[in-house]
Each structure stands twice: as C-alpha cells, then as structure tokens.
Amino acid sequence: MKVKVFYIILLSLLFFSANNSLAQENEGEPILYFQMEPFDDSLFIKIQMEVFIDPPDPKAEIIADLRDANNQTLTIKGTLYPFLAFTPETRVKIQTFPFKINLSESINFSSVFSRVIDKIRLTKIISPPTLYQISSTLQYINPFLQAQGGERFGIPLKQDLGLSFGIGTPYAGILETNFFEVNFHLMGAFGGIFNGLDGITNIRDKNSHNNLYTSLGFHFGYVFPLGNFFELSYAEIINNPTDSEVNRYRENDTKDYKAKILKGSYLNWEFRYPFSFLGSTRGKFYVARYLSEVHIGFTGRELSLAGSTFDFRFDAMPKSDIRQPQYIFEVLAQKIADSWGFSALALGPSLIFSKDDKGRDGIIALFLNLRLKVGTSF
Numbered sequence: 001m002k003v004k005v006f007y008i009i010l011l012s013l014l015f016f017s018a019n020n021s022l023a024q025e026n027e028g029e030p031i032l033y034f035q036m037e038p039f040d041d042s043l044f045i046k047i048q049m050e051v052f053i054d055p056p057d058p059k060a061e062i063i064a065d066l067r068d069a070n071n072q073t074l075t076i077k078g079t080l081y082p083f084l085a086f087t088p089e090t091r092v093k094i095q096t097f098p099f100k101i102n103l104s105e106s107i108n109f110s111s112v113f114s115r116v117i118d119k120i121r122l123t124k125i126i127s128p129p130t131l132y133q134i135s136s137t138l139q140y141i142n143p144f145l146q147a148q149g150g151e152r153f154g155i156p157l158k159q160d161l162g163l164s165f166g167i168g169t170p171y172a173g174i175l176e177t178n179f180f181e182v183n184f185h186l187m188g189a190f191g192g193i194f195n196g197l198d199g200i201t202n203i204r205d206k207n208s209h210n211n212l213y214t215s216l217g218f219h220f221g222y223v224f225p226l227g228n229f230f231e232l233s234y235a236e237i238i239n240n241p242t243d244s245e246v247n248r249y250r251e252n253d254t255k256d257y258k259a260k261i262l263k264g265s266y267l268n269w270e271f272r273y274p275f276s277f278l279g280s281t282r283g284k285f286y287v288a289r290y291l292s293e294v295h296i297g298f299t300g301r302e303l304s305l306a307g308s309t310f311d312f313r314f315d316a317m318p319k320s321d322i323r324q325p326q327y328i329f330e331v332l333a334q335k336i337a338d339s340w341g342f343s344a345l346a347l348g349p350s351l352i353f354s355k356d357d358k359g360r361d362g363i364i365a366l367f368l369n370l371r372l373k374v375g376t377s378f
Contacts, residue, residue: 191220326354
C-alpha cells in the first residue's frame with residue numbers, strides 16, 4: 001500500500017511539473033526569460049537561418065530574454081542577437097513556444113531538487129521518426145561516429161548508395177571487443193568485411209573474460225522494404241585466429257567464464273522500431289540475434305531533458321552461446337565544447353554490468369566513450 005501511494009504522489013508531481021509553465025502563461029504570467037527546449041527542429045533551424053548561421057544546429061542552445069521591452073534579445077550558442085533581427089512570424093513562434101525552461105524563477109535551498117522536476121516536459125516524450133530513419137534504403141545514413149559500439153557511421157555517396165563503418169559491434173560496450181567493420185550499401189542491401197584491432201582490448205587487462213574477439217571475416221545483409229523495421233544478415237569467418245592469438249585472448253578466462261572467439265558462420269537478424277524520444281534526432285528500440293547472442297535495448301542521439309542534450313544507450317544481452325549475460329549503460333553529454341564542438345562532441349561514461357572473474361555481480365568495464373557528429377542531423 002505504501003508503495004502504491006508513493007507512485008501516485010510521484011506521478012502527480014511529474015504531471016504537475018510538466019504542465020507548470022503552460023499553466024503560468026494561461027494564468028496571465030508569461031515567461032519572459034527562458035531557454036527553448038530543442039523539441040522543434042524546423043523552428044530552431046529557421047531561427048538560425050534568419051541570422052545567417054550556417055550550418056544551423058537543430059539542438060542549439062537558444063535563450064530568449066524579453067523582460068526589457070526596449071532591449072529584447074535572443075542568445076544562440078552564446079552569441080547575442082537583437083530580437084528585432086527576426087521576422088515577426090518567427091518572433092511570435094518564439095514567444096508562444098510551449099517548451100520553455102523558466103530562467104527567471106526564484107532560487108532557494110530546495111531548488112536543487114525541484115528545478116530538475118519542473119524542467120521535465122512529459123508532453124514531448126515520443127514523436128515520429130525522421131524520413132531517413134524509416135527508409136529501408138536511407139536508414140544507414142548516420143552523421144554520428146562513436147569511438148566504440150553503437151550504430152554505424154554512414155556516408156551517402158548517392159543517397160541510397162554509400163559506405164558505413166564502425167568500431168566494435170553495434171551492440172558492444174566499451175573495450176569489450178576488437179571488432180571493426182567497413183560496409184558498402186546499395187538500395188537496402190549491404191556487404192562488407194570485418195577484422196580485429198587488438199589494441200582496443202589491450203587497454204583493459206582485468207575482467208576481460210567476457211570479451212568478444214574476431215579475426216578476418218565478411219558479412220552481407222538486407223533491410224526489408226516497407227519501413228526500416230527488419231534486417232537479416234549472414235556473417236562468416238574467413239581466417240581463424242592463430243594459436244598465439246587464441247592464447248592471448250584466453251589469458252584471463254576462468255573455469256566458468258570464457259571469452260568468445262568467433263569462428264564458423266552466423267545468421268543474424270534485428271527487429272527495430274525507430275522513433276524520436278525526448279526530441280532525439282535518432283532513436284530506436286530493438287530486439288536482435290547477433291553472432292548467436294540475444295540483444296534487447298534502446299539507442300538514442302541528442303535527447304533533450306531539463307535543458308541538457310545527451311546520447312543514451314542501453315543494451316541487455318540476456319543469452320549467449322558462450323558468454324555470461326551482461327548489461328551496457330552509456331550516457332554521452334553534449335555541449336562540452338565551444339564553437340563547432342558545441343554539438344559535434346559528446347563525451348561520457350560507458351559501463352558493462354555482468355559477473356566479474358570471481359563470479360560476483362558488478363561493473364566489469366568502465367571507461368569514457370566519445371562521439372563525433374559530422375554534418376547535420378537527419
């Protein structure tokens with residue numbers, strides 16, 4: 001009973017906070033000093049184009065100060081612009097923008113807790129994905145290059161013809177695997193090669209008993225049409241690792257826990273549902289079988305919450321033919337640099353939770369991961 005009451009109170013607080021700013025304006029108290037939550041890409045791009053910012057950033061930090069009728073300003077990524085520099089239509093859209101973070105509220109000792117809740121906007125949790133995300137032939141186009149794991153970095157040559165590559169498998173955690181791949185894409189079909197970069201896993205010399213290692217191989221696959229929902233692929237190892245490589249990969253194995261060394265062939269599939277979560281430019285929920293292992297998770301780029309922009313990834317591997325179950329959590333914070341690095345760089349912790357070499361549950365890998373954004377979001 002106490003648990004139910006707690007959840008009812010918590011949900012009531014969240015619901016109240018989600019509608020707090022709208023209620024203020026409806027009661028005749030307009031918010032005149034606010035940060036705009038980046039939930040409307042088209043408006044954010046239009047605002048920047050009107051002051052000749054090229055290329056515009058759909059996740060730019062935009063702060064409006066309309067308190068002084070004679071000196072109203074808009075600050076975009078730290079640069080100040082007069083409010084009158086924008087068209088009347090754009091000024092109206094800014095003034096009536098529904099997702100505002102009130103910057104003129106009073107501060108007290110409880111604000112450290114309440115301000116975060118007040119900034120959460122539950123009315124914009126989920127929205128439809130972009131055209132690129134639901135296209136079976138264009139979904140590979142991806143401007144985000146991650147140091148390890150995550151979706152592949154995709155470069156269009158002729159839209160549905162292009163290249164992609166990635167370090168680590170799409171489901172891998174930090175310092176978990178020596179896997180890297182290069183692919184060629186054409187009309188929803190793709191093919192490429194993968195190999196091992198041992199320098200990646202050599203950084204981590206403890207609790208590597210749950211790692212995944214590969215040698216030279218190839219794979220090909222197809223994203224079925226009528227939406228970017230189902231992908232089927234085949235992978236095969238061409239050259240098995242040498243005896244010295246196998247010994248090195250297994251040097252931290254235990255009696256019960258052993259690293260996985262790829263050999264033979266694998267039939268892979270992924271069912272995914274692309275959508276925009278918290279204003280993200282890319283996001284999907286997925287269930288997959290990859291290299292004889294089951295994966296369930298979510299990945300999202302440039303999520304917006306309480307004025308912050310970040311990437312988030314969670315991957316659960318509950319079943320494997322060799323390895324222990326593991327769970328990956330990753331949060332990469334944006335806005336850590338100035339100038340072009342404002343939206344191009346994201347940095348944050350990545351961890352793997354599983355059983356350590358003594359059989360205890362705990363974090364077996366923890367390191368910083370890095371993401372670069374090359375070009376604009378799609």
